[in-house]
Amino acid sequence: MFASTASKSVFGLCAFALLLSAQVAQAGNSFAGSSLYYAAGLYEDDRTTLLKGMQSAGLKVLRVWLDGQSSSQKGTKLNPFNELEPKTPCNGDASCYDDTVLERLDDFMVAANSYGVKLLITMHSFNALGNPDAYGKKYGKGDFYSNNEAQTAFDARLEHILNHNHTSLSKPWKELKDYVFAFEAENEAMIGNGESFVKAHQQWQCDRAGTIKGQLGNDSGILVTTGGESWLSESVQPGFLSCDALDVISIHAYGTGDLATSALKPYVAQAQAAGKMLMVEEWGACYFDTSNNDCPKGDALDADTRSGNIINWAEQIDNAGLPWLYWQVLPNADPHGDYDYEIAMDGSDAAAWSALQQAAKSAANATAAFDFSAYLL
Template identity: 75%
Template sequence: MAAFEFKPAFSAFAVLLALCFQVVHAANSFAGSNLYYAAGLYDDDRTTLLEGLQSAGMKVLRVWIGGQSESQKGTDINPFNDLEPSYPCNGDDSCYDDTVLERLDDFMVAANSYGVKLLITMHSYNALASNDAYGSWYGIGDFYTDSNAQTYFDARLVHILNHVHTSLGKPWTELSDYIFGFEAENEAMIGDGQTFIEDNQEWQCDRAGTIKGQLGNNSGILVLTGGESWLAESVQSDWLTCDALDVISIHAYGTGDLSTSAIQPYVEQAQSAGKKLIVEEWGACYFDTSNNDCPTGDALSTDTRNANILNWAEQIDNAGLPWLYWEVLPNADPHDSYDYEVGVVDDPSWSTLQQAAQAAAQATAAFDFSAYLL
């Protein structure tokens, strides 16, 4: 009888001890940024950017594989072609222009020395809509439904993933110390509308399958979706059940989508499905127009904008999600159209964004990304 009475007491103590251990060892969140044209930065700007990210404790920089020929957002660009300059290469190595990949080789080594990993977006809807190799051949609708387009695009993904780093001598699939994750496309299908996205969810999972097929299941590199236009559109039901997807990426600029109460139900869905969430794009508009539609307007007061940055970052933190800001610039912000950017140089909101990013690193995470960060 004595032994019988002792056992429940011991079990209760063990459960309590386990719970305490979990609380003590709960993972912290993190912050990062986007810079879609990072492959075009000159060395001085790259150093300025990375020093800024490090000072803010930012751990991930999201970059795109595309071409750039002109200055972007006040940043001087060292021009480079798209990976497929003229037409889909479909695995023909002589057709690809690897300049952008080689530029990112250098960038990821530099980033690593500042504690930053790259999240690599392998294509963008923006390029498709601007009649790149795929847009000119298939347009914005058939690209997602034509079987040949999917075959050719998968060949692009395979080529990128197996690019051998010019100085490290290993394919990107093996560079988990430098690469946080891969995603097939930025905001896939957004120009075709929410119904089209809902009806063609398999496109995202099929592309993730191609990526995961090259990475394997133990690469230490995540596979993400690349986001959509807003919170509900970014989290589709079939993606939560797709084995090849590790992380569902949320893009959100509407202020309602940036509240803890709006995000929390999606956190619970992802946790139940065994997936992770990240707010991959968000920003606080420089202008006084609607935050998710601000092509121009009068400048907000610095105090108001800074309060917006701190408030929305805190809301995301309270929901337990890491976030990547759109965007940190290595130069002064020229305040172009749709201006969410914050410049490392001479920007009255930079110290505020630094503060928000540092706070994110102390916030309790709903999902443990620690194994994927430096």
């Protein structure tokens, strides 16, 4: 009996060592990125400023949206573009789509690649439903997620985007692993309907991921992500973790408690156990002296305090083993409008931009809980 127990103990130790070795082998350095939801509308000079700034900071991924823009945003002058489906859900009718936004991003992704940046492409947003766009007008914010006709039409949109033939590379987007980091069906799907609605409709997210993965295949070199929710616990749903088609669960979090290492680590463990990757896809440091997750207006926070917040919260995310995308960096002066987390690259936010550069370079040297290296330039 003693010999048998000892043998089992030795075997157990060996197995643990092999598991630990495998986990270490899977780990790689982390990374940082940013978002600019209206990137498709940038004029060339602002695009160059943005990408040069990202390269100088070591920001590796830029998250962009496909929502149409008719006017300037966040002080950035834009070349307007229509919604992909300007009037009605197109249901796969090629003549119905306005591909201007896709063609603008064709140019953008080539330029981004030359600066070592890949795009994370958000194929729709909950925000657009509320504008309302073609889907919001026809189905509203609730039926969009439960109506079978709406889901069929939206899947046709996703397939149209994935099969868009790049105007200069002559390949569909679904084959552009050197330019695209990931696709996600929607930014913050369902958030305006409440957490109980999100929990009750988790399958919507998995079904849309299945549509995307069905076009990409399993060896595309491009990830499928969720697009996040309102906060940490809402962003990581059990149905997302068990969904075969999802590669990455995206966390959106602005509450400082959600950015703590101790708060993030249990979710890292859940993702590892499920064979998924995790990233903090949206976070930011409020410009105002109000609560960080309720930042509509207020007095400007002391620049040193804000810089310290950026470095501190980024470090906490790093220490949890997670890469992150900041919301968001601008190629122009920040007008400091409502809910201002933005950081300008033009010198007007010098302290905050310096802090973000420092944080991004630290992220690149931090050990990640998941190895994203195959998906980065």
